[in-house]
Amino acid sequence: MAVAMYDGQTDTTWIASNGGRDLWLAHLPKLRSWVFASTDSIILNAISKTFGKNIAGMLDYLAPVADHFPLALTADGGVYAPARH
Numbered sequence: 001m002a003v004a005m006y007d008g009q010t011d012t013t014w015i016a017s018n019g020g021r022d023l024w025l026a027h028l029p030k031l032r033s034w035v036f037a038s039t040d041s042i043i044l045n046a047i048s049k050t051f052g053k054n055i056a057g058m059l060d061y062l063a064p065v066a067d068h069f070p071l072a073l074t075a076d077g078g079v080y081a082p083a084r085h
Contacts, residue, residue: 002021022064023036024042
């Protein structure tokens with residue numbers, strides 16, 4: 001299972017996967033945006049359909065999120081992983 005949860009108090013979106021479903025993360029720096037989906041092809045197809053066929057240069061990061069490793073996406077564009085104890 002993959003989940004996303006928004007925390008309105010901190011303006012942060014948390015994403016995570018338990019390994020039962022893939023989770024991919026992409027950064028579009030010109031739009032100051034992060035996007036996530038179950039597959040990289042979903043992300044690439046959505047960007048292509050939204051902004052046209054030429055998406056080269058729109059992404060500077062596209063990778064799977066590690067299983068059991070939650071990430072926090074902040075409104076200022078940061079991506080943070082909580083410390084593991």
